[in-house]
Amino acid sequence: MNQQGPHTGRFEGKIAMVTGAGSGMGVAVARRLAAEGARAVVLADVDGASAAAVAKDVPAGRAVAVDVADAAAVDRAVEEVLRRHGGLDLVVHAAGVDDPWAKQRIADAVVEGRVPEVTDALDDEVWRRVMRINLDGTFHVLRASVRAMRPAKAGAIVVIGSSSAFDTPVGYPHYAASKAGVHALCQAVAKEVIPSGIRVNVVAPGPTETGMAARTPEVLRTGFADPRVRPYATPEEIADIALFLAGDAAANLVGAVLLANGGRFTA
Structure with a gap:
């Protein structure tokens, strides 16, 4: 169901694209955009079937299968948005991967009371997979989005980062x-493109209830259940922050990295 909020109409008439829109935070962002007036919401995901299922419940939503690690595929998707709609006003890049193998090694070490040993067992393909999707994929999305937005001298791009970039969890070097x-x-x-009227900002979530989190071994999930801080965020809570950054109320935020980890630590 679409959820109406206090800022309904905030994105009235906007053309939006959301990557990673087949699950988790991407779904929440796409639904919020539609509920708040976006004229078109393109739901991009490597799992085209999942994106299509979500798009059925998103007014003006259209699904497209895109692997963000494939630069040409990202370019084609953005070019298609321009052909269909004549512009691209905002992009939320939520696509990314974790590493279940490393998580399991960390969990095993916790259970056995020893230090995790991951780096020396980390092979090149595992390293490249995480970098190819998380870092290369972000570059591909940023580049294509900037190409689309510069002629209009306007646009907003919001990227989902991670609090792991700050606390660099033991045994998770490639993800961090x-x-x-x-x-x-x-x-x-962000500093390069703001003279062209394009704002780029980042949300850095902590533990969030997504499919990725559901695959986290229970011993690690339990470790995050600290009564002194907020519980796991919901995808909708992170979506609210992303769309704040995308909206006019955040006009003076450029290159911001908003840490949204429920008080686990500050940066």
Whole structure:
């Protein structure tokens, strides 16, 4: 169901594209955009069937299968948006991956009371997969979005980063490095494109109830259940932050990385 909020109409008439829109935070963002007046919401996901299922419940939603690690596929998707709608006003890039193999090694170490040993067992393909999707994919989306937005001298791009870039969890070097790279990439691009009227910002969530989190071994999930801080965020809570950054109320935020981890730590 679409959820109406206090800012209904905030994105009236806007053309939006959401990556990773087949699940989790991407779904929440797409639904919020439609509920708040977006004229078109393009739901891009590597799992085209999942994106199509979500699009059925998103007014003006259209699904497209896109692997963000494939630069040509990203370019084609954005070019199609321009052909159909004549412009692209905002992009929320939520596509990304974790590493279940590393998580399991960390969980096993916790259960056995020893230090996780991941780096020396991390093979090149696992490293490249995380970098290819998280960091390269972000570059592909940023580049295509900037190409689309510069002629109009307007636009907003919001990227989902991670609090792991700050606390760099033990045994998760490739994921932490990929997200730290995402943050730095976005900040560098933000300074470059603001003279063209394009704003780039980042949300850095902590633990959030997504499909990715559901695959986290229970011992690690339990470790995040600290009564001194907020519980796992909902996708909708992170979507609210992303859309704040995309909206006019955040006009003075450029290159921001908003840490949204429920008080687990500050940066």
